[in-house]
Structure formats: structure tokens, C-alpha cells
Amino acid sequence: MDQRPPLVSSYAQATLWIPRMPACDLIRSQSLNFQYLSTFTTMQYDLVCRPASTAVRFALEAGESITCEVGAMIAMSSGITVETTSKSRGGGGGIMKGIKRMFTGENFFLNHFTSQQSQQTLLIGPTLLGDCIHHPLRSGSMVVQGSSWLASSSSIDIDATWRGFTSAVFSGESMFWVKCSGTGDLFLSSYGAIYPIQVDGEYTVDTGHIVAFEDTLQFKIGKAGKSLIGSFLGGEGLVCKFQGQGKLYCQSHNPPSLGKLLGPKLKPR
């Protein structure tokens, strides 16, 4: 199907700016033998410096395009152009979608990186230390927690979805989540490690640890233990309960806890 040379050949080019990251040394030897992680994907990518400070490296051919979170770009070849709009590449969306996106904690704008030449490399990374993963979106949609969306194929539509007032007030999760639908590749970032769970039935995750979940999963707020008071004394408080069948991504750390830890120690300005 794919007549392009494997990414390894363009690797020499990419390594030119990778060595500045010492933590990558070990990973580099491994990524030499990496192969396409999915036979489906038409986009060539590589997750480098896993798992603590992962960045995503794309090898783009002429005309290939990728949509990224604003500020995600770390480095890129000279043959890539950047276009900033509030629209998805397919023309969907516009100002309203941009505004809705702002409610999710994402940016009003999106950056579209388009390669003008063959064999261009683009390196992107998330704000917080942590891992990134690739999720091939084949059908339906993926509900992503605000700040976890990193990049996606231009064919994927990025919209905001209302998750309800109660869950926002009581779980500390955002009122709006990012809804990614279409067919293509999705790149998600996490704070700390990221791990996928294939839910079949019921599964409980503490608030703040959700990265994304498939549209076939139902998400409800519930108490961790039998008694509400016990749940709070146990430090778990309210948790998110997933019901149904589908894939769920969780992160090992959660940003609000870090904020609570650091906030009081900061000097008032």
C-alpha cells in the first residue's frame, strides 16, 4: 500500500536536533528499530523520549498536514508551513467552535502544520511532563479531557462536548470536554504515565486521572466507597464511574493535585 521509504531513512535528518536531550540517548537506540505501530495509519510518527518526557516526531511527506494544540511545536524542518485558524482543516467549525474549545481548557486557535516538501520532520510535545500516545480513530468519536488533546490528523473534527454541570462541580472535571470524531490519528498527552484500559462492564477512575474515553462508554460521578462520608475521609471523595464497553485512557498523576501542593507554597505577588 505505502510506497514511501520507511521513516528510518529520514532518521539521520531528525537526529540532528535530538541529541540535545540527554534522556533520549537510551531511547534513540531503541527507536532505530521501530516500525509502524499500526498497519492502518498513513501518518508516519515516532514517540521519542518515552515515557517521562515524551515528544511526538512526525515524518511528513509533501502535502501531508497535521493539526496541533497551540504551543505544542518543539522543532520542525524548514519545509513545513504553519497556519493558525480557529477552524478544523476540513473546513468544519469556525469561531463558535473555537469559543467552545476555549471552555474545555484548550486554545481558541489550532495550528495546522503542512509539509511543502518530502521528508520533513516535526517534533511536538505537551506542556506537562508525561507520556503521549497514539490512538487510531476508526469510527465514532473519542471524548478527551481538555488539556490532553495534543494533535490529530486534519481529517479529525475537534469539537467541545458538554459533560454536565453536576459532574463539573462535584468532580472538579471540566464542564466541557473535547470531542474528536472522524477517521484518522489522534495523539493524546498525559501528566505522568498513560495507560489504556479496555472496559467491559464497570470501571472506576479517580477524578483528574481521565485522559480520554470512547463514545461507547458512559461516565457518571459516584462515591468511592459505600458511604459518602467514608469516601471523603478516605481522600477519594467522588470518583468517575465508567459503564459499558470501550477503551479508556488514564494518567498516573493529576494536575490539580500538583496545583494544590504547590499553590500554597508560592509567594503572593
Added chain:
Amino acid sequence: MPWNVIKVDKMLDPNQQFRGGVFHHSIPDGRIGADIRISPSEIIAEPSAEALSVMDPSEIARMPRWVIPLSECQVDLGGASGRMVFCRNKERDLTIFCEERGFAAVLGDRSGGMLSEQLHLVKKRQAGENHRFRFWLTVGAVATLLLGVIGYYSVLAAARLAIAAVPISMDEKIGSMAMQTIEKEQKLAADHPATKFVTEIVDRLKPHAAIPEMNFKVIVIQSSEVNAFALPGGQMVVYTGLLKKAETGEQVAGVLAHEMSHATLRHGLQRVSQSLGIVAAIQFLIGDAGGLLALGSQAAQTSILTSYSRQSETEADLEGARMLHEAGLDPESISAFFDKLKKEDGDIPGVLVWVSSHPLHEQRIESIAKFKSTLAKKEYGPLDLDLDTVRKSLQ
């Protein structure tokens, strides 16, 4: 009704396709996007063109079509939106799901109402669960609020009790600390007629204070503001603006009696301990220590020490009235002063500093009058001090 007719027509379209998906163990990744049709007896799902386009050709050949007979179909509702319909076979190893509008209606129609009955039951159950959860959340929220309110008032009460155990020397220390922040350049000399005037009034009232041994001191500050305040421990500040504004010496005595009462009733310390107590309670609940330190440093500032609650103001009014009465002065001279202010300069904000931080003056006048009526009848003498000389010296 046309609306209904259109709906029925659409429902009966035998070839209507819905976009959805399938869960089955034979599918790589377990899930695939599918086009779903509902025949009179079966739900049929086939891989969608989109799903096939990204699939390996060898796998496409192996993709079957999935069928669930309507007679053994079990339906459920769920998904991220809560509106996705899941159809499972008897063995529950095959799931066909669809979120599209109209899917449930067609499903119900084709199954002769059997499945819509099932869906209705699922909806009812879920609504019940949501209802229960919301009920308990509301109960929880109300209980938390109630606890908060009870906690707030018990902290206030506890702070009052705690003050009684703190020696007066503590008030004096806090008072002199706060005094240092007050600008001294504008202070009038001790032998200035105005300073002598207010000192004399304070000396007159001192024996009748609730804590006569308190070290009362008063200074006069050159300022057009009509204001006076007391710091914990008995140090007081009177602005020349107030002396100019007052009509009689009794009115100044009324203000001073009120301020002295703030000191003897230890309102400043009460205020600090209450705010500290509330912050400490919040800290206990939330665990934020930064705010406590910030408040501690703030407490030394005059603003917090001299701004009292309405309850404290009323207490000071009545205690001041008592002092005036015992010193042989008319208790109603407290109300007379701010009554005059309100009448004359009601619309000049700068003049109202002393009044604005105080309760509604009609209420005050009333409560002072009421209190006066409870006191033993007494002939009130005039304050034989000359306010006019003082006012002339301030020109």
C-alpha cells in the same frame, strides 16, 4: 398531523441505514465502525466504507456481516452521551451500537413494540438512578452548607470566649503596634487646645469605663476627614475634621464614649481572633497555610482593628451611653452627633466615614433612646468645656 406522518414514513423506509459500530472478539481492536440496517426480523451490521478504507485487504476478506435476530435482542442505553443504543445477542458476545436519531424508534417499530418497551424500562431505571444520585448530592451540599454556617458562628462565639482569657496587656501590645502605622506628622502637640480638650473628656469618662484601669490615651490628627477610632488597649485617634463638625462638647464626648467602649469591650481583638479563627478553620478543612500568614500580617493594620461588625457597633453605642449616663452626661449625645452629620452632609461621602461604617442610624437612635429609658432618671449637666475655643484654634 403532518409531523407524525413524516415520522412514520421515515420509520418505515426499509433501506434506512444508520451509522454505528460493532463490538465482537473477531474484530482487530474489538471494535469497528458499521452501517446498520433493521430488517423486519433482524439487525444487520456491515463494516462501513470508512472502516474498510483503512483496513488491511487480507482482513477485509475476513470481515463478516453481523446479525442479531430481533427476537433475541437485548437493548441497553449508554455511551458518553447517554443516548447510544446497544443491542446485544443472547450470548452477549456481539454488540451492535448506534447513536443516530431514529434508530431506537425504528427498532421499536420493527420489533412490534417489544424493544421499545425494553428501552423504556432502561430509561426509567436510569432516570431513577440519576434522580437518587442528585437527591443525595443535594442532601450532601445542604449538609455541608449547614455545617459551614454552624461552624462560622461557633468560631465567632469561641473567639469571644477566648478573648476573656487573654490579658489586657495583649490588647495594648497590638494597639501600640497598630499605632506605629499611623502617620505621626499630622499629630497635634499635647499642649494644643484640641488635644487638651479631648484628653479632658477622656479623663472625665475614664472612671466610668468597664475597665477603668485601661490605659486610655487620645491624640488629635490634622485631617479634614470626620473620623475617630479606638485601637485595642485604649489608644484613640480623633481627626480635627470631627471636632470642627461637632456642635457641642457633648457630641464629642458621645463619640469618645463610643470609641472607648470599643476598647473596653475588646472589639478589635475579637475581630482579629474571629478572622484568624475562620482562616484557621478553613485551613483545617482545605489545608492552605499561605492565607493564615498573610492575614496575620494584615491583622496588625489599623483597618481591620477599627472596622467592626454591626453587632459590635450597637454594643459600643449602649456601653458608651451607659458611660455617659454615669458621668452625668446625656446618653443621647451619641445619636445627636451622627444625626447632625446625616442631616447636613448626607450627600458628601468624605464626611460620612465615621457614620458609614456604622449601623443604620435610625436604628441606633432608637436603641439608644430605648436604653436611656431603662436607666434611672437623672439630671444631665452640660459639659463645661469650651468647644468654640478649640474650633477657633483649628482655623
